[in-house]
Amino acid sequence: MTWTCEQTEARLSDYLDGLLNSEEWSAFNLHVNTCAVCTPLVASVAHTLGGLYSLEQVEPPPHLETGILRATVGYRKFDFWAWLRSLQSPRFIYGAVSVAATFALLLTATGFNWRKPKLADLAPATIYHKADGKVHVFYGRSVKFVSDLRVVIEIQSRLNEGDQNPAMREETIPQSSPKKEPGRTDNTNPSTPKQQNRANDISRRLEVLACEFPILRGSLVDRRFP
């Protein structure tokens, strides 16, 4: 059976689709293997067919179905089960857990009793009053803490100043002497009872501070007993 180039071109799809009988198939192969024109033609069409088969299905956009239904029937029927299935996404679950945790945290902060929950505790007025009370208590404690901290820092800074300036220390800290009599600040004039009380008061405070801050004991003792 003879085979020509025109036959090759006309029956190429039949060959590629396997529709040639055995005699035609043999003649086709014999011709193509010896023809310099038909060999590249068959190879390129076979390659093209491979490319066509490799084309994957393209996913339509998600809104297309909705758009078609809206354009045809004008609405989309609410499907409860489809809606329920859509809630099973990890993103929704994560969001729901976050919202629940935030809600629980806020309720706890307002003083909600989880062991004995009452419906009245969830009333907005109750939540407001409890939150207001909590905020005031927190504010009061904060103010007290800052005030205490300020006193301690002030005392500490004064002590440091005294350490750096001995002259000042001599002036500010009353000196005691075994030769002095109580109530006298120097050897000439007796001190007034008021001055003596102040000196005693400062001495007591230094002793208290020495007890509270052992690290300062040495310097405080030096001041007390120079």
Add this chain to the structure above:
Amino acid sequence: MEQDAQLVQQCLQGDGSAWEELVRRHTRRIFNICYRFTGNRTEAEDLTQDVFLRVYRTVASYRSAHGGFATWMTSVTRNLLIDHYRRTKRDRVTDSLDDAMPVVENKESVARRPDEQALLGELSGQVQTALTRLSPELREAVILRDLQQLEYLEIQRVLEVPEGTVKSRINRGRIELARILQQMGVRPA
């Protein structure tokens, strides 16, 4: 096939959920035919919507004796695609003239969207480009046979031409496609 015919019957009786099911079953296939024919996602979306609109209006004229519902829908799609091709032919001629003008224009600016680029692999993208350069008669035959995997008889019903013409168009379409790909520099390994 049987299920489609049942759904059409229910649809004709006013069952809205049957129409929804038909839309759900055929949207992807129709969108793919339109996308492969036009090579453009936006146009494919619009054409898919037009196809369903026409099917919705003319579903009463469908007769199962003349073939499956899918074949009938494909026929409607093909008619709309040819209409669209003829309607936009003038625009394409204008575009071609614009392209021929010696104006330096960045081709990237009219390139496909990034998601379209991602969709197209190297060879797949070249084949899609070559498909859009085929004549509409050969293009539709190749798409129905090699992409939609339709039988010759179904293609014959869709195109309303004799079987010999269908085979001839498919054969010529494949050879022409191979020549276009060669011109684009795509050669078999």
